[in-house]
Amino acid sequence: MSVPPGISERVFSQAIGQFERAVGREWVFTSDEDVALYSDAYTPLWNEAEAKTASAAVAPASAEEVQAVMRVANEHGIPMYPISTGRNLGYGGSAPVLSGSVVLDLKRMNRILEVDERNAYALVEPGVSYFDLYRHIQDNGLKLWIDCPDPGWGSVIGNALDHGAGFTANPYRDHFDAHCGMEIVLANGDLVRLGMGALPNAKTWQQYKYGYGPYLDGIFSQSNFGVVTKMGFWLMPEPEAYLEGTVNVPGHDDVIPLIDIMSYLMNSAIQNAGTMLSSPVRFAAAQDPQLRTMLTRADDEAKQALNRFAAERGIPFWSNILKFYGPEEVIKAQWAYAQRRLGKIPGAQFVDGPTYRFPLTPEQIATVRDEGDFGIPTLSIFSIGARSAFNPTPTTGHLWFSPVIPMSGEAVIESQRVLAGVLQELGRDTSIAVFPQSYHQRTFVILVGFPVLHDVDANRQVRDVFRRLIDVAGEHGWGEYRTHTAFMDDCARVYSYNDHALLRLQETLKDAIDPKGILSAGRYGIWPRQLRRNRA
Amino acid sequence: MTNRRQFLQISMTATAWPFASSAVRAAAQIPATEPLALYKVIYDRRFGASVAFAERAAALGLGVHAIEGDMTRFWYDELYHEWKKGPVAIAGLTAHGAMFCFEQLARDQSMRVVFRAEHKFGAAGVEHALTGPLTMLRDGLALNDRGAEWAACMADVVAHCPQGRAEISHAAAASATVARDAQVDAESLYSWVIAPAVKA
Numbered sequence: 001m002s003v004p005p006g007i008s009e010r011v012f013s014q015a016i017g018q019f020e021r022a023v024g025r026e027w028v029f030t031s032d033e034d035v036a037l038y039s040d041a042y043t044p045l046w047n048e049a050e051a052k053t054a055s056a057a058v059a060p061a062s063a064e065e066v067q068a069v070m071r072v073a074n075e076h077g078i079p080m081y082p083i084s085t086g087r088n089l090g091y092g093g094s095a096p097v098l099s100g101s102v103v104l105d106l107k108r109m110n111r112i113l114e115v116d117e118r119n120a121y122a123l124v125e126p127g128v129s130y131f132d133l134y135r136h137i138q139d140n141g142l143k144l145w146i147d148c149p150d151p152g153w154g155s156v157i158g159n160a161l162d163h164g165a166g167f168t169a170n171p172y173r174d175h176f177d178a179h180c181g182m183e184i185v186l187a188n189g190d191l192v193r194l195g196m197g198a199l200p201n202a203k204t205w206q207q208y209k210y211g212y213g214p215y216l217d218g219i220f221s222q223s224n225f226g227v228v229t230k231m232g233f234w235l236m237p238e239p240e241a242y243l244e245g246t247v248n249v250p251g252h253d254d255v256i257p258l259i260d261i262m263s264y265l266m267n268s269a270i271q272n273a274g275t276m277l278s279s280p281v282r283f284a285a286a287q288d289p290q291l292r293t294m295l296t297r298a299d300d301e302a303k304q305a306l307n308r309f310a311a312e313r314g315i316p317f318w319s320n321i322l323k324f325y326g327p328e329e330v331i332k333a334q335w336a337y338a339q340r341r342l343g344k345i346p347g348a349q350f351v352d353g354p355t356y357r358f359p360l361t362p363e364q365i366a367t368v369r370d371e372g373d374f375g376i377p378t379l380s381i382f383s384i385g386a387r388s389a390f391n392p393t394p395t396t397g398h399l400w401f402s403p404v405i406p407m408s409g410e411a412v413i414e415s416q417r418v419l420a421g422v423l424q425e426l427g428r429d430t431s432i433a434v435f436p437q438s439y440h441q442r443t444f445v446i447l448v449g450f451p452v453l454h455d456v457d458a459n460r461q462v463r464d465v466f467r468r469l470i471d472v473a474g475e476h477g478w479g480e481y482r483t484h485t486a487f488m489d490d491c492a493r494v495y496s497y498n499d500h501a502l503l504r505l506q507e508t509l510k511d512a513i514d515p516k517g518i519l520s521a522g523r524y525g526i527w528p529r530q531l532r533r534n535r536a
Numbered sequence: 537m538t539n540r541r542q543f544l545q546i547s548m549t550a551t552a553w554p555f556a557s558s559a560v561r562a563a564a565q566i567p568a569t570e571p572l573a574l575y576k577v578i579y580d581r582r583f584g585a586s587v588a589f590a591e592r593a594a595a596l597g598l599g600v601h602a603i604e605g606d607m608t609r610f611w612y613d614e615l616y617h618e619w620k621k622g623p624v625a626i627a628g629l630t631a632h633g634a635m636f637c638f639e640q641l642a643r644d645q646s647m648r649v650v651f652r653a654e655h656k657f658g659a660a661g662v663e664h665a666l667t668g669p670l671t672m673l674r675d676g677l678a679l680n681d682r683g684a685e686w687a688a689c690m691a692d693v694v695a696h697c698p699q700g701r702a703e704i705s706h707a708a709a710a711s712a713t714v715a716r717d718a719q720v721d722a723e724s725l726y727s728w729v730i731a732p733a734v735k736a
Contacts, residue, residue, distance in 0.1 A: 131612065
């Protein structure tokens with residue numbers, strides 16, 4: 001059995017015994033075989049001394065047991081690392097930021113406490129996965145949708161706390177934005193309900209977000225200030241219908257008016273979901289050795305070459321799928337209006353996509369472009385990792401570099417030029433690596449995927465490139481929305497306005513709310529006083 | 537090497553070779569135990585080897601279930617409910633993604649991958665890297681003789697996964713295949729068995 005840093009074997013054994021009394025002996029894991037399961041399946045630190053490992057794991061079944069565990073940990077100063085289901089692959093999984101921490105595994109807390117169809121909300125525990133909530137709704141014939149990420153096996157609470165996103169309509173697709181009400185166990189074991197939940201016998205905990213006084217929910221996301229043991233979420237009433245359409249525009253610079261109009265449509269709630277921007281010509285050109293180099297440039301010669309390539313082959317430079325949810329007559333009118341606005345771009349062409357009425361039949365579900373658009377969780381993403389021309393070496397995992405950029409065509413072009421330039425400078429493939437995703441309202445997230453391998457040197461190179469991208473993006477005002485645990489300090493470091501005033505505030509909060517610094521040390525770059533590193 | 541390539545490489549680590557090699561040979565002395573009951577054997581219709589594996593598994597009297605890459609429906613509609621009743625063992629010959637998903641989901645039922653073999657395709661045939669109970673590694677040596685029939689051979693191997701806790705080791709083998717059967721640069725496939733964890 002390994003021991004947390006700074007804790008003696010005697011004290012740790014004593015704490016383990018108390019954990020066993022709190023949750024039952026069978027729910028405390030100390031054998032190497034069991035603890036190894038709390039590793040990061042996608043670690044970029046494979047076979048390196050820095051690889052993140054736990055010392056033990058404790059799996060409580062209720063908020064009361066979490067309280068008991070935290071009181072023991074607080075008494076002995078044991079570093080704890082809460083996970084919900086530990087399936088945020090690509091972001092660290094269930095492995096603690098501080099090696100040697102005890103994983104507080106909340107998977108057994110998997111009760112769906114309430115789903116209210118009339119007011120369209122759910123109250124769940126952290127071990128509830130998207131599949132669990134979807135199954136509950138289906139089994140009970142409720143006319144409600146969930147919004148799930150891809151893949152859908154993660155925790156509803158865990159994904160929201162990490163600012164994850166899905167693919168249906170606003171505001172449900174921004175999972176933290178869609179939450180309403182939290183219950184927290186603090187480091188000292190105290191139990192707190194936020195918002196209207198602070199009112200005994202509250203009647204609107206899952207309906208009114210703010211409660212009375214300061215709105216504290218945000219400090220418990222992407223942080224290490226407490227253990228979230230319940231959380232409410234607004235759910236989307238099943239819409240009558242769904243319609244999608246595609247707009248294609250022919251030229252490189254058409255992305256500027258395209259996104260301007262898309263922003264208007266989204267900000268006006270005419271298009272009530274995320275946009276799905278792609279560049280068919282960039283994808284096609286990536287397969288042409290001569291044109292590949294043009295993709296890393298933003299000069300006129302490159303633009304013209306790519307425009308010619310697109311025109312000669314009749315391939316749109318940019319393509320955007322618009323998704324509409326609602327009554328059929330309404331969404332048809334919204335699509336018609338969107339075409340009228342987007343038709344002002346010279347050469348714009350439109351393609352009607354499918355229209356669905358709900359509920360979908362199993363046959364329809366089997367043929368939809370993406371189940372996520374309909375709030376249907378799936379694991380199908382794991383079946384598309386096969387070897388291909390773009391993926392000559394199937395990997396053991398991946399990382400996402402994911403800075404937030406403005407929702408404008410200029411920002412898309414600029415970010416592609418800058419980030420592709422860094423990748424090119426460091427000898428990485430740039431052809432299809434840099435692309436904007438519409439995860440949250442009013443911004444794009446640029447996703448740059450990196451493979452992780454069972455190859456120490458290759459992983460070190462990836463980490464070097466990743467850190468360089470963080471710095472360069474930061475210099476351009478683009479910060480990460482979320483990152484792998486291996487880069488949490490690096491990403492926090494670039495949020496440096498006024499000599500890191502934000503981090504100083506976070507540390508002040510940390511010291512006040514968790515004075516012994518036992519919760520998730522280092523998560524999102526927030527370290528307890530005793531482990532705080534000197535900042536530049 | 538161009539026809540039937542027959543050798544055994546014990547590949548746990550270079551220094552562990554002599555130990556592991558003798559350990560696998562010594563497995564011949566291990567008395568046969570009742571094989572693990574398999575709820576279903578999963579195969580992927582996209583791969584000929586996987587289909588051959590399933591045909592042999594069915595011939596052995598095992599229940600088989602087809603997927604096409606994505607294992608979601610099988611798990612959601614069927615296995616989830618079985619696992620709610622109790623931890624039943626499953627096996628398969630699939631791509632890595634499906635195995636990975638089953639492995640992760642099985643952990644929530646206190647189940648583990650107890651046998652795993654990677655089948656890597658190359659110009660000379662298929663290389664197999666096996667990890668599991670010694671008796672299964674011993675049975676896996678037959679892969680060296682079976683050429684293109686290696687996948688059917690794997691069905692025999694997983695069908696005889698022993699119950700209970702077994703010493704786990706590593707071994708490697710290779711099956712030569714004629715040129716038309718070779719799938720150079722094809723995606724590696726994996727044979728696997730997932731069973732209830734048995735504490736030491």
